[in-house]
Amino acid sequence: MDLHTAVYNAAHDGKLQLLQKLLSGRSREELDELMGEVATGGTPLLIAARYGHLDVVEYLVDRCGASVEAGGSVHFDGETIEGAPPLWAASAAGHLDVVRSLLRRGASVNRTTRTNSTPLRAACFDGHLEVVRYLVGEHQADLEVANRHGHTCLMISCYKGHREIARYLLEQGAQVNRRSAKGNTALHDCAESGSLEILQLLLGCNARMERDGYGMTPLLAASVTGHTNIVEYLIQEQPGEAQGCPQGARRCGSSTEEQVDGECYESCCPTSREAAVEALELLGATYVDKKRDLLGALKHWRRAMELRHQGGEYLPKPEPQQLVLAYDYSREVNSSQELEALITDPDEMRMQALLIRERILGPSHPDTSYYIRYRGAVYADSGNFERCIRLWKYALDMQQTNLEPLSPMTASSFLSFAELFSYVLQDRAAKGSPGTQIGFADLMGVLTKGVREVERALQMPKEPGDSAQFTKALAIILHLLYLLGKVQCSPSQEHLKHQTVYRLLKCAPRGRNGFTPLHMAVDKETTNVGRYRVGTFPSLHVVKVLLDCGADPDSRDFDNNTPLHIAAQNNCPAVMSALIEAGAHMDATNAFKKTAYELLDEKLLARSSVQPFNYVTLQCLAARALDRNKIPYKGFIPEELEAFIELH
Numbered sequence: 001m002d003l004h005t006a007v008y009n010a011a012h013d014g015k016l017q018l019l020q021k022l023l024s025g026r027s028r029e030e031l032d033e034l035m036g037e038v039a040t041g042g043t044p045l046l047i048a049a050r051y052g053h054l055d056v057v058e059y060l061v062d063r064c065g066a067s068v069e070a071g072g073s074v075h076f077d078g079e080t081i082e083g084a085p086p087l088w089a090a091s092a093a094g095h096l097d098v099v100r101s102l103l104r105r106g107a108s109v110n111r112t113t114r115t116n117s118t119p120l121r122a123a124c125f126d127g128h129l130e131v132v133r134y135l136v137g138e139h140q141a142d143l144e145v146a147n148r149h150g151h152t153c154l155m156i157s158c159y160k161g162h163r164e165i166a167r168y169l170l171e172q173g174a175q176v177n178r179r180s181a182k183g184n185t186a187l188h189d190c191a192e193s194g195s196l197e198i199l200q201l202l203l204g205c206n207a208r209m210e211r212d213g214y215g216m217t218p219l220l221a222a223s224v225t226g227h228t229n230i231v232e233y234l235i236q237e238q239p240g241e242a243q244g245c246p247q248g249a250r251r252c253g254s255s256t257e258e259q260v261d262g263e264c265y266e267s268c269c270p271t272s273r274e275a276a277v278e279a280l281e282l283l284g285a286t287y288v289d290k291k292r293d294l295l296g297a298l299k300h301w302r303r304a305m306e307l308r309h310q311g312g313e314y315l316p317k318p319e320p321q322q323l324v325l326a327y328d329y330s331r332e333v334n335s336s337q338e339l340e341a342l343i344t345d346p347d348e349m350r351m352q353a354l355l356i357r358e359r360i361l362g363p364s365h366p367d368t369s370y371y372i373r374y375r376g377a378v379y380a381d382s383g384n385f386e387r388c389i390r391l392w393k394y395a396l397d398m399q400q401t402n403l404e405p406l407s408p409m410t411a412s413s414f415l416s417f418a419e420l421f422s423y424v425l426q427d428r429a430a431k432g433s434p435g436t437q438i439g440f441a442d443l444m445g446v447l448t449k450g451v452r453e454v455e456r457a458l459q460m461p462k463e464p465g466d467s468a469q470f471t472k473a474l475a476i477i478l479h480l481l482y483l484l485g486k487v488q489c490s491p492s493q494e495h496l497k498h499q500t501v502y503r504l505l506k507c508a509p510r511g512r513n514g515f516t517p518l519h520m521a522v523d524k525e526t527t528n529v530g531r532y533r534v535g536t537f538p539s540l541h542v543v544k545v546l547l548d549c550g551a552d553p554d555s556r557d558f559d560n561n562t563p564l565h566i567a568a569q570n571n572c573p574a575v576m577s578a579l580i581e582a583g584a585h586m587d588a589t590n591a592f593k594k595t596a597y598e599l600l601d602e603k604l605l606a607r608s609s610v611q612p613f614n615y616v617t618l619q620c621l622a623a624r625a626l627d628r629n630k631i632p633y634k635g636f637i638p639e640e641l642e643a644f645i646e647l648h
Helices: 003-013 016-023 028-034 044-050 054-062 086-093 096-104 119-126 129-137 153-159 163-171 186-193 196-204 218-225 228-236 273-289 294-308 336-344 346-361 366-381 385-402 408-431 440-458 468-484 491-506 517-521 540-548 563-569 573-581 602-607 618-628 639-647
Strands: 072-076 079-084 257-260 263-266
Touching: 003 016, 003 028, 003 044, 003 054, 016 054, 044 054, 044 072, 044 086, 054 096, 072 086, 079 086, 086 096, 086 119, 096 129, 119 129, 119 153, 129 163, 153 163, 153 186, 153 196, 163 196, 186 196, 186 218, 186 228, 196 228, 218 228, 218 273, 218 346, 228 273, 273 294, 273 346, 273 366, 294 336, 294 346, 336 346, 346 366, 366 385, 366 408, 385 408, 385 440, 408 440, 408 468, 440 468, 440 491, 468 491, 468 517, 468 540, 491 540, 517 540, 517 563, 540 573, 563 573
Parallel strands: none
Antiparallel strands: 072 079, 257 263
C-alpha cells in the first residue's frame, strides 16, 4: 500500500495516532501532495469530515495545512457526489461538531458541490435540524441557493418530509413560492411525498397552487403519486382552514387570488369542481396501475362521476380526436351505468386508466408513456406479446413526438423492444414451433424509429458524438439489425432494410471514441447494451449489411483505428476477411503505427487464414516507403494520393 492510500485509510477510520506517525516530519511539499485526492477522488480531510472524525479533521487542517475548501468525491446513499467540500460532507452526515470546527477554520458556508448543492441543502436533505439551525442562525447560510435543477432547501425538506426543518426555514424567510427549473414549487414536493402537515404549513403561508412545466398542480401531483390524504384535503380545503404561518415567517398576502408577473394564481381558494373531478379520476388511474387496487379505483371514479353530474349540470369529458388501436379502441365511460359495468371487465378498467391519464396529463408528461409501457410489460409477462408491442409502439411514438432526442425514457423504450424481440425469437427457436409471430414488420418498424431518433439527435445544436446515450442508441440499432437476420425477408423487405441502413450511414453518426456503426459492429463491447443478452458482437451478419449499404471499411476512429483494427483487437478473423474483401487496407496503420495484422492475438495469428501479403499491393508498399523514409510528397501529388499515403 502506498503512503497516499495509507493516509487516506487512516483518515477514513479516524486513526489519529497512525496519521501522526505517517505524516510527522514531512516537508511542506510532501504534505501538500498527501492532502490531495487519491484514486477514489476524495481527500483525507473530506473523508474524515464525512465520517465525523473531529480530532483527525483538526489535525489535518491545523498541523498538515489541508485546505478546508478542497472539493472531492464522496459517497452518500449509494451515490457519488462530485466536487463536495468537507463542510458539505459533514453537514450531509449530521456531524455538528465537525461543521462548527470547519467554519471556525474558515470554511465557506455557501460553498457548493459540482451540482450546486450547498452544505445547508445537504443538511436539509437528511433532516439534520441542529446543523440547519447552526448554519442559518450562526453563519447566515443562504436559504435560496438552488441546485442545478433549481430545487431549494425548502423544496428538498418538503419532499423528504422534514417538517421541523421546513417550519424553521419558513420562519427564517424562505421563499414559499420559489419555482424550480421545471416549474414545481414546495407545494408540489409536499404533494408528491405525501407530507400533509407540511403542505398545511405552506398553505398557511399563502403558498400558491401553481402549475409546473407539465401543467401539473399540487393536487394533480398528489393524484398521480397516489397520496389520497393530500387529494382529500385539497378537494375539501376552504379559505382559512390551512394551518397558520409560523411566527416570524413572511406571508405573501391574504387574498385568495394573486397576480404575479401578469398571471393569476389560486392561493387558498376552494378547489373547483372540474379540478376535483380530474384529481379523483387521475387518482383512480393511479390505483389501477400503481396500487393494483381496482375496487379502490372504482370508488374514486364513482365520486368523480357524481361530481360530473352534480346539481344536474353535467361536466362533459372532451371527445377524443380518434380511438386508439393500442387501447383496443376503448373510449372513456360517460355514465354511472357504464362505470358500474367495468366491474366485470378488469382489462377494460386498465384501458380506462390509460385513457384518463393521457387526457389529464397529456402526452408530454413522462407518466403517460411510462404507464403505457408498464401495461404493455404486464401483457408480455402473461404471454400476450402482440398487445404489448402495440402499446409500446404507441408509447414510443408519443415519446419521439414530445420528448427531446435521446431522452432516457425513449432509449429505455428502444432497449425494451430489442430485449423483447430477442426473447421471443429465442423462445420460438427453443420450442421448435412458430409460437408468437415476431416478424419483419415489427422489427423493421422499431429499427426505422431508431434511425429517426439518431437523425433527430444529430439535428440538435449540441454534438452528441461523445454522449453515452447516443452510443447506446447506435448499439440498439445494431442489435435490431442483428435480430432482423433471424427472420425471413422477401426481396422487397431486404430492399427496405437496406434503404433504412443507408439512411443511418448517410447521417455519418459517431459513437464513443469516434466509432462509426461499422466499428461498433466489430466490437465485442457492443454486446453489452442492457441487462439481458440481445445480439452477440462482433457480428458478421451486421457487418455485411453495413458494407452492402456503403459503410466505409477504412473509416477511422479518434485513435485512427479502422474497423479492421477493432476486429483484430477482438480476435475475429472471419469479420476481418469480410472487411478485407470489401476493400479494407490490411496495412493501414493507427495512431500508434500498428497495422490490424499486428494486433491479432499470437495464437490466433498462427492458425489465421488472414495473411497480409495476400492483400498488400505495390501501391501500398510505395505509400509506406514514402512515409517511413520521410520523403516529402504533399503538394507534389494529387490530393487523393495524399490521403492514400496518410492511410498507411
